[in-house]
Amino acid sequence: MSAPKLYAAARVREQIVTILDSWGMDPEIVRTTAEVMVETDLAGVDSHGVSMLMDYENSKSKGKLNLKAHPRVVKETAVTALVDADAGLGHPAAVMGMQLAIVKAKAMGVGVVSVFNSHHFGAAGYYAALAPREGLVGMVTSATRSIAVVPTRAAVPVLGTNPIAFAAPARRNRPFLLDMATSSVANNKIKVYELNGKRLPAGWVLDGQGQPITEPAEALEIVYSKKKGGGQTPLGGTAEMSSHKGYGLALMVHILGGTLSGASFSPIRVKTQKPSDPDRLGHFFLAIDPKAFRPDGAFEEDLDAVIDVLHGTLPVDASQPVLVPGDPEAASRERRLREGIPLPVSLLEKLRAICERSGVAFIL
Numbered sequence: 001m002s003a004p005k006l007y008a009a010a011r012v013r014e015q016i017v018t019i020l021d022s023w024g025m026d027p028e029i030v031r032t033t034a035e036v037m038v039e040t041d042l043a044g045v046d047s048h049g050v051s052m053l054m055d056y057e058n059s060k061s062k063g064k065l066n067l068k069a070h071p072r073v074v075k076e077t078a079v080t081a082l083v084d085a086d087a088g089l090g091h092p093a094a095v096m097g098m099q100l101a102i103v104k105a106k107a108m109g110v111g112v113v114s115v116f117n118s119h120h121f122g123a124a125g126y127y128a129a130l131a132p133r134e135g136l137v138g139m140v141t142s143a144t145r146s147i148a149v150v151p152t153r154a155a156v157p158v159l160g161t162n163p164i165a166f167a168a169p170a171r172r173n174r175p176f177l178l179d180m181a182t183s184s185v186a187n188n189k190i191k192v193y194e195l196n197g198k199r200l201p202a203g204w205v206l207d208g209q210g211q212p213i214t215e216p217a218e219a220l221e222i223v224y225s226k227k228k229g230g231g232q233t234p235l236g237g238t239a240e241m242s243s244h245k246g247y248g249l250a251l252m253v254h255i256l257g258g259t260l261s262g263a264s265f266s267p268i269r270v271k272t273q274k275p276s277d278p279d280r281l282g283h284f285f286l287a288i289d290p291k292a293f294r295p296d297g298a299f300e301e302d303l304d305a306v307i308d309v310l311h312g313t314l315p316v317d318a319s320q321p322v323l324v325p326g327d328p329e330a331a332s333r334e335r336r337l338r339e340g341i342p343l344p345v346s347l348l349e350k351l352r353a354i355c356e357r358s359g360v361a362f363i364l
Helices: 009-022 027-042 050-061 090-108 124-128 187-195 216-225 243-259 298-311 327-339 345-358
Strands: 005-007 072-076 080-084 110-118 137-142 164-168 176-180 281-288 341-343
Touching: 005 009, 009 027, 009 050, 009 341, 009 345, 027 050, 027 090, 027 124, 027 327, 027 341, 050 345, 080 090, 090 110, 090 124, 090 137, 090 281, 124 137, 124 164, 124 176, 137 243, 164 243, 187 216, 243 281, 341 345
Parallel strands: 080 110
Antiparallel strands: 005 341, 072 080, 110 281, 137 164, 137 281, 164 176
8 A cells, every 4th residue: 555645735635625716716715724724634634635525526516505505693692693604615614603602702602603504614622722822721522414423222324423622722731621522433434444454342333133243244244234234333332331321422413403494303304315315414612711610720720730740640651641632633723734645545546536527627
């Protein structure tokens, strides 16, 4: 297998822009979307950056995406807003949502924004991270279109990977940034295990009888074909390992990201959805100003003390110090800005094909 090729962030951004431009999207919408996608790749979240273009092209070809979409506020108070994503890609509506929450939090101490009629928005952590830049705490959740995760005690999948992100500002340290799925593992991890001939940890995938599957090929068949029942597990894996906690978190994520906005719940939507119907996803954005509760700077100083204790905790292996959520992403960004974003040859070929179909030059 060939090693991934490295590309400067600006080059990857330019390729995304040329493709989205060729689809007839508004230049400002394109700029925002490309920025989110590239920053996601820089952070090391390769599953949600430029590699999503194949998925977006598929939605475009089915007529699901409104390529002329312009998100707009349809309901608003001093501390809340409801945003219609206009059936476009989720990135621009999500940026609008968090920016609105930030403005309201600065004025009123808290801001809460709900987005509906949206599509995939990339990595939730990007939007949560916007809040600490303004001295605020941020939280993001999103409904999902996938149906891959089995609830505790269930024989068939009902939930998606249902992400949650949370970010908070420090003073001396980097901001705290948690960005996670509420499932035990991403399905791409299962593919990696199959490629390397490794057995899966018990609890990542269950069969229709609730038994752990450790053969990766069988697990992939369960996850993708859904003919045998079973699927990926919530955080915790098995009931004995407290999967009910991950299941509960996943439902909380959907209630905030989907139910609150009136967005669809995938198991219900798919019963009547036509191939050309939008995904109708929903997202949730919360911003809190610590100064509404603490003297200016006190929150950041206390969080610094917490982070310092964690960074100073004795590790099991001295070569692998204790980290805080956000550290791996920050390290990845520094390294990839310096060395480039790694793109596998197989991905490059798929991007080349998109360029050919879109009538633009392939520049990677």
